[in-house]
Amino acid sequence: MSSLPIGIVMAVVINVLVSVYFFAVYRAQQRNPSYLYWSVSCALFAAGICASVVAHAVEGLQAVNALACLLLYTASFGLYCGLNKFELSPGSIRFYRRVRSLFIAGSALIAVAGFYAAMVNVVASVGMALMFVMTEGLFYQRKSPYKKVYLVLRALLLLHAFVLFLQGIVILVQTLAAQDSVTHYLFNIVLLSHLVLTVATALVLPLLQVMYQRHQWQTLANLDELTGLPSRRAFVQKAAKSLSANDQACHSLLMVDIDHFKQVNDQFGHTFGDEVLSRVGKMLAEGLRETDIVGRLGGEEFAILLPGISTERAQGVADRLRRKVSELKFKQGEQQVNITVSIGIAVSHEVLYNWEHLYSQADQALYTAKREGRNLVYVFS
Numbered sequence: 001m002s003s004l005p006i007g008i009v010m011a012v013v014i015n016v017l018v019s020v021y022f023f024a025v026y027r028a029q030q031r032n033p034s035y036l037y038w039s040v041s042c043a044l045f046a047a048g049i050c051a052s053v054v055a056h057a058v059e060g061l062q063a064v065n066a067l068a069c070l071l072l073y074t075a076s077f078g079l080y081c082g083l084n085k086f087e088l089s090p091g092s093i094r095f096y097r098r099v100r101s102l103f104i105a106g107s108a109l110i111a112v113a114g115f116y117a118a119m120v121n122v123v124a125s126v127g128m129a130l131m132f133v134m135t136e137g138l139f140y141q142r143k144s145p146y147k148k149v150y151l152v153l154r155a156l157l158l159l160h161a162f163v164l165f166l167q168g169i170v171i172l173v174q175t176l177a178a179q180d181s182v183t184h185y186l187f188n189i190v191l192l193s194h195l196v197l198t199v200a201t202a203l204v205l206p207l208l209q210v211m212y213q214r215h216q217w218q219t220l221a222n223l224d225e226l227t228g229l230p231s232r233r234a235f236v237q238k239a240a241k242s243l244s245a246n247d248q249a250c251h252s253l254l255m256v257d258i259d260h261f262k263q264v265n266d267q268f269g270h271t272f273g274d275e276v277l278s279r280v281g282k283m284l285a286e287g288l289r290e291t292d293i294v295g296r297l298g299g300e301e302f303a304i305l306l307p308g309i310s311t312e313r314a315q316g317v318a319d320r321l322r323r324k325v326s327e328l329k330f331k332q333g334e335q336q337v338n339i340t341v342s343i344g345i346a347v348s349h350e351v352l353y354n355w356e357h358l359y360s361q362a363d364q365a366l367y368t369a370k371r372e373g374r375n376l377v378y379v380f381s
Contacts, residue, residue, distance in 0.1 A: 011046075041078030074107070099134045106130070239293055250310060259339075344367070
């Protein structure tokens, strides 16, 4: 097929470019070894294709052909290792050991089959197919923010595995039977499909890295780094969504403000102030239900949305939080520092299911609590 050399050149060039790209990303972000695995995997695949071309162009280079098969097989294992390391919750150790055992066994079989001419290509094709199936199994029932990209990658892996199984069968038929034009034509089609799928997989990996960066940026934008709580933007989005769901009889909003925080910062320094914010934020999040939403709105102000909680229960929660904050022990040198909070409460009703109105009322209640002497809970009425 006249297009086959073009396919080989494309596969080599694209894999080399992707390898260089991921190595540059790895150098910039050395905490994630996935990029190094992918860089090495793409480089090995390009080297394997080149070695295979040389082995088939020059007769008597069976050792080079065996080396090419081993390089291609190792590249498929590198793809698995990179994907396994990519997420914060990698696959189980037991599953990794199975894949590693498969790789070791497959490498040994390729080395042995290297003495039996075309059989090494059969073993390598089947081994790579099994490796791709095992790699696809890595994503089974795994929750991920990259779901759409993973679906594409899973489809490519399964299709690639099928093509490689078919390639192994065709090579076996060619080896055991007389080569005719039909099997030769089918082999060229299968090989070209293999190259196309390799290129597609190599192009999907950078997309996965882009999605990862995007997810990281969204996480940073939605998370307050100091307290680990949702930022104002993330909290308002979650609160508005909960209110618009209209599946609760009421919602209670608690606005929490640390009393005299500016004086604390001025007197004891910003490092001490950061400690106060961090510990108060973590304390506010303790003991809440999964449906409750807590966040830092900015400065020394926090907010807690309690779906389905009435005024009386919300006041009880607020009083408990106020006492717990006052019991926190802070020391600056030898001096004991007491920290208190004021809390304003507003409760939604059938008419009031609007975030802006609920926030405004809770803010007014908070202002009243601070005006009346601080370290108080006040309910808007």
